Amino acid sequence: MDAEKKISFLLETIVDDETHEVSLRVSFLLSDSITQPAINKDIVIGLLEQRGFSQYHRLDEQISAAVEDIKQKLADLESNSELANETFETPVVALAVDATAEVTIATDSLEAFITLTPAKGGKQLELAQVKSILSEEGVKFGVEGQLLIDLLQQAKQSKTGEPIEKLVARAKQPANGDDTQFIPLVDTANERVLKPQMRPDGTIDMRDLGNLPMVNAGQKIMRRELFTKGEPGIDVQGCSIEAQPGQDFDFAVAPGSRVNQENPLELLAEVSGQPNLIFNGMKVENAIKVKAVDLSTGNLDIDANLFVEGDITESMKVKCTGDITVGGVIESAEVEAKGSVFVGRGIVGHMPHSKPGEEHELTTFVRAGNSINALFASYSKLQAESVIHIDEQMLHCNATSQDTISVGSEKSGRGQISGGITKAGKIVEVDTIGSSAGILTRLDLSGSHKQHLESLADIEQELSQKQKQVKVLNENYSQLTHQKLTGDQQTQADKVKNTIVKFNEVISQLESEREAIKETIKLELHNVQLRVKRKIHSPIEVQIGPFKFKARRAMESGVISLVDDEISFHAENLD
16 A cells, blocks of 8 residues: 555435435545544544434444444555445434324323423424324323423423423312211300400400300201212313212200201200200200309309309309309309319419418319310419310419310410419420529329329239239148048139139239239320420429429420430420
8 A cells, every 4th residue: 555645534424315314424535644534433423413413313333333344444444455435334323203202191090191202303293293192092181281382392492302201181189078067056155255345445355255145945056068979070081080978967966956847957946045066966055144153142053054244253162064154253262163164364363371381272273074264374273174275374373184284375475384383194285384583383294193003003902912812722722632632622622723713814814904004104104295385484393203304494495205214305396
């Protein structure tokens, strides 16, 4: 080969007008170029981009094969230059690919998706085409046009050509039916406490709660709205989705009420009295209304609900089998209700005269078989089987609830417990506990711990007795069976054996009860909480069963509870 001549090559692109496939034409030449051209995959890709095929789908494997063929041809020409000026065409190295779309319908037919692969040098899909594909694949309902437009726009702007999956159709969910509704047609006494009356000057009179809700015999007190069947939905394939009908409930007919025979959807008062809501119905109870409880009325002990428009005054005693609603205050009086006690204003006792270290003798005592609700409470003894709720302040009170004590409301955020001792079986929740004056505030969240311990002690005592008795019986039985027994002796031995079996069964039962109580104690103590929403002032003392906690510094909002047999404080935003 001429020493001054070098082997070179020329690459050209060839496009099939029908298939839009691109291949390469390679020409080998003898060149005066000093630099030997190199051939690699990047050169081919660069050529495709220069010729306007950057958006085409590249066949990288065939490009690599073409490069190797060219290298081999160049090597052959180095040894035989007579082959120069030859040309050959490579297999297809790129081709135009039209956009494609694949539809996927969820197994429950509630959604449909499209996986759209953008065009690579070919034709992009148009909106009408995509809609047609969806229809052909069975998507008949819920197609969201804007989602399709956004998808197509994203595909056109795609630089990678990677498939794009989008949700494009949603089913119309069924509207399930409503359960039977029970609509009160009259106010109830419990709601009345929450509706203080407005004075002419626009201020609120907490003493004036309006008239006591009363109904007359035959009056309509509740309406029953029948359940609805709901509206069916439509899945993306156009099939109906069955709606779940609501549940039908009948009136719960309680004493003092009856179903209207002329219209079974109405509940009537059977007697005149005070209406009170119950589940799916309303009861009408005897109710007694007085302006105040004072020397003019004397102490009251009644078998009815009681509504006191004003105050229950000092030294008076009130007892009733229903609810007690007080529009004003309870002041240094004893009040007991088997139901709930609702106080429009406060529960007030006198500051006791006691020496340091002595228990305060509180002058007001309110006990409820259900709950106690009041605006504020001070120097009072409060006991409720259910919830004690005070809207604003509970100061120097002895409050005991088997369930929850909450002090504060979402509107005011001024709930405060200061001084006294607060006992609850589950939760104490308050905005602020203690005071900046440094008043000791105590809380006992032990609940039924003392009673559980007493039950545990009784079981332990009975268990010990039974174990001693079994020990004596085993000794007797052993003596009897170490000798040859007569018929009477065998009968006696069998009786002893049977007694031992029965006692062992009792022992096993007692042991199970003992473990159950221990588990209950552990569970209850670890579930109780003191929840403080805003501020903890020191000093406070918290007791949970045998464990005690003392806060000697101020802390922010958080929870005090038993964790791993230790009372601890966990800072937490409870608003």
